[in-house]
Amino acid sequence: MKRLISLIPETLEKGLTRANPLVARALWHVRHPTRRGVTKACAGLALLFVLYVLILIPFTPGIGDIRKAKIEQPAQILSADGKLLAEFKPSNREWVKLKDISPNVVNALIATEDHRFYQHFGLDWRRTASAALHTFSGDRQGGSTITQQLARNLYPDEIGRAPTLTRKLKEAITAFKIEALYTKDEILETYLNTVPFLYNAYGIEMAARTYFDKSASELNVLESATLAGMLKGNSYYNPVLNPGRALQRRNIVLAQMVKYGKLTPAAYETLKRRPLRIDFERQTEPPGPAPHFAQQLRKWLAAWADRNDYNLYSDGLVVRTTIDSRLQTMATQAVILQGNQLQGIANAAWGSRAACASGKDLLQTFLRETPDFRAAKDAGLTDDDALKRVSSDRSLVQSVCESKTRVQADFLAMDPRNGQIKAWVGSRDFSQDPFDHVQQARRQPGSTFKPFVYAAAFEAGAKPTDTFVDQPVEIQLTGGEIWRPGDEDEPSERPISLRDGLAFSRNRITAQLMQTVGPNKVARLARAMGVRDSTLEAVPSLALGTSPVTLKEMVSAYGTIANLGGYVEPVMVTRIEDRKGEVLAEFAPAPPQQELSADAARTLVDVMRDVVNRGTGSAIRGRFGVRGDVAGKTGTTQGNADGWFILIHPQLVAGAWVGFNDSRVTLRSDYWGQGAHSALPIVGDFFQRAQRSKLVDTRVKFATEQQPGWFAERSARLREWFEHLLPSPSTVKPEAPVTVRNTTRRAPVATASSERASEGASSDAAASASVESQALPPLLPAPVATSASASAPAFASEPVHGEARGTGTPASAPTPTPDDVVPPDAVNAEAQKSGGNTSP
CATH class of the missing domain: 1.10.3810.10 (Biosynthetic peptidoglycan transglycosylase-like)
Known part of the structure; x- marks a missing residue:
């Protein structure tokens, strides 16, 4: 090998020596060109050029159809009922x-x-x-x-x-x-x-x-x-x-x-003397009936096309989605109608410069966040001088007020049985606000989070009739802070059942229940039921919805409740076809995952029925006339910054959120800021339209009838057999529960619109929270103790900081519903016989 390497220089030297005369002769011809030599050189160059061109031909585009932009077929997005939602160009x-x-x-x-x-x-x-x-x-x-x-x-x-x-x-x-x-x-x-x-x-x-x-x-x-x-x-x-x-x-x-x-x-x-006459306007593609849905679908479809070697913009894909164009139209109309009404209220509070200036500190904060303020600071002005400059610009102040005080709303509806999304409205107007609040905005859910606390309790063995005393609650947190959740009214020192606690959104009751169940268990259950993308802080205040979540997560989790504990992942697409109609992919619904026991889910649905029948969501029945078997929950956050409402039906779950892009801005109204008056009308309007159009069957009911187990069924039969064989004259029938009826007003207190804002305490829960609740009807009878020391239900729990249990009697009398109105004499007689209190 060494010998071969040593021969290389010798070989090169010999080669150059032999080639030297040829090189010298070529250089001589270059210095002394002849006509013949020039002709040969040109011919050689031409030949080389032709050869190079011939070599390039295979590397140039193959001409199929130069009008391919004309024949390219963008993906078509169709609704479940065959309507065009969008084209991806x-x-x-x-x-x-x-x-x-x-x-x-x-x-x-x-x-x-x-x-x-x-x-x-x-x-x-x-x-x-x-x-x-x-x-x-x-x-x-x-x-x-x-x-x-x-x-x-x-x-x-x-x-x-x-x-x-x-x-x-x-x-x-x-x-x-x-x-x-x-x-x-x-x-x-x-x-x-x-x-x-x-x-x-x-x-x-x-x-x-x-x-x-x-x-x-x-x-x-x-x-x-x-x-x-x-x-x-x-x-x-x-x-x-x-x-x-x-x-x-x-x-x-x-x-x-x-x-x-x-x-x-x-x-x-x-x-040439005439000026330019430009009438400029950017050309935008029409947003279509479901623009936010299409926006999210484009991301998913682009990834699918890449994985499967398809071109989203030219292969003529036909994507059949789960959206129902009729429900989508109803949802859009409901959001626009309620949004416009709330915008009028916001304009009255914030719209004018004077009204906006009334929130002076907040306005100054907004102005400090503008590019104009930063430019003034960069120019060398002090903070005060820069603020004076931008504050004197009336058009700037008005622009800031208008942008900050524009009411936003979103809506989502899905079928809980298969997870198919039926309607998706990400904002009031896609052209003005393309930001998708359904999937991208994370806001505190307020009291709409409470059902997860009750679900955990029911799964641990609690009953709707179990009670906690409505008393001041102080929970010590890690770090030494004290959290004091409150309600609109003062503590009554009376026992309140879990059924009434959820129906009237009682914060002190829910906080005590959270301590009994444990924040970790509630957080795990909420994640399992559908809140899977947002971070949930396992702290006591989580019971009142302090961890921000998306509307999509909440509707998905409520779908688990409506599906009696079976979680089904939300889906947007059922089938993808090529331009000839041949099926490329089908997406069947995933089988439900039983994340909440069926018995606990049945109990929760039954309790949540009371929210719309006589509790904070009663406007669903009274104002919008929604029929059928429905249940739901309202939600309002600290300072009325966010309003929520979610309604469940065996065939459809629908939820809405109302607020502002900047959570520091509110409607400045204790009435309109509540979820029962801001978000509930969107869902109520939607459901009313859907039922009138027969898109939701009012005859379908939740399967909440509890089926007795094998042992209980046979024990009951055995007991009946013994009672038949050995009748006892001393057998005393248990006294029927006393029903107190309203003698002073036609409409029961349960329909009053006194829902209060809640759960705005931060995750550290250092400050006392003013939380959403509705005062219980004053017609509840005085509790009758069954023992000297009645206590809160003793079901499975997790240890938490400052865990405490309330005390109270086993149950309170049922609250009158809108149909429970009887003549005064009958009420007085019933009350005297039972010792009840009939005062308003």
Whole structure:
């Protein structure tokens, strides 16, 4: 091996020695050229050039259809009932035929870009040679024909973008291919429909709409010359940002039209003096009936297409979604109607500059967050001087007020049986606020989180009749802070059942129940039931909804309740087809995962029925007349910053949130700020419309009848058999529960609109929270103790900091419902017999 290596230098030296005479002779011919030698050299160079071109041909684009932008089929998004929801296009383009384009456009284009277009076959040799000479002399010029430009526009990746000889050769070869296969009119039509014009406007039709608010067929000479002039450099000759340059370029185009006989000199002299008349408006794709849903679906579908080697924008995919276009329309109308009403209230509180200025500290905070304030600070002003400057700008102050005080709302409906999303409204107006509040906004859920606490309790063995005493609650937290959850009214020192605690959203009762069950267990259960993306802080105040979540998570979790404990992941798509209708993929609903025991779920549904029958959500029945078996929960956060309501039905779960993008802004109303009056009307309106349209069957009911177990069933039969054989005269029937009825007013207190804001305490729960609750009806009878020391239910629990249990009697008498109105005499007689209290 060493010998071979040592021979390499010797071999190279011998080779150079032998080649030296040949090299010397070649150099001599270069210094002393002859005609024959020059001819041979030129022929050799030409041969090399031809060989290089032949080598490049396989690396140039294969010409299938240059009008592929016309035949490309974007993905179509269809609703479950076959309505078009959206089309996913790569660019904003509308194809028009050449005969539907103004002749002024064609004349201006050819006169400026390629006046021998109809004479050449893709490459204008004279223009190319002229451009080369100017480039070599230092004055770089373009020599591309319209066909070459089309080749570059259609195949930028295959041809390349670098200003090299190879790129120009590929461009010329592709142009020859195009000219060989297509007519001049086809080339012109394709070029005019694919050329970009800034502002996401592709093609002459979108350019005409963007810059002149008219169709391409209506463009006059001046407008056509302006658009043709942009082709030399869209940004440089942008008529919106650079009107002076655009005007100068337009007149050059007009002069070219005169030069090649497309315009008379007299007309040119008149037209060149006219100013630019731009009627600019960005062209946006229509949002469609479910824009936020489509926005989220695009992300999912793009990933699916990449994994399965499909093009989202050209393969003609047909995506069949779970959205019901009828329910989607109803949801959108409900959000707009309630949003507009609440906006009027917000405008009265914040809309004027004076009203906005009444929140002086908050307004100053907003102004300090503006770019104008930062610019003033960067200019060297002090904080106070910068604030004075921006505060004196009335238009700025008004703009800040309007943007900060715009009411937002979102809505989501899904089928709890299969997880199919039926309606999705991410904001009041997609064009003004494309931010999707359904999936992206995380806000405190308030009392809509309470059902998870009760679910954990029922799963641990608690009964709806178990009670806690309505008394002051103080819970010591890690770090030594004391959390004191409160309600609208003062503690009554009376026992309140779990059923009434949830129906009337009693915070002190829920806080005590949370201590009994344990925050960790509640957090785990809520995650299992559907709150799977947001972080839940396992602290006592979690019972009142202090951990921010999304509406999608909450509706999904309530779907688990409606599905009697079976969690089904929300789905958006049922099937994907190709352009021929052949099924590419199907997405069957996932089987339910039993995350909450069926018995606990049945109990929870039954208790949540009372929320809408006589509790904080009673407007669902009274105002909106929603029939059928429904249950739900209201929610309001600290300072009325967020209003929530979620309603469940065996076939449909629907939820809404209302608030502001900035949680520091509220409606400034203890009435309208409550979820029962801000969010509930959206859901109520939606359900009312859905039931009237027979899209929700009011006859369907939850299967909440508790089925006795094997042992209990046989024990009951055995007991009946013994009682039949051995009847006892001393057997005393248990006294029936006393029902107290309202003698002083027609409408029971349960329908009063006194829901209060809640659970706004931060996760550290250091401060006392003013939480959502509704006062219990004053018609509850005085408790009758059954033992000297009645206590809270003793069911499974987890140790927590400051855990405590309330005391009280086993149960309280049922609260009257709207139909429980009887004559006063009957009430008085019943009360006297039972010792009840009939005072209001």
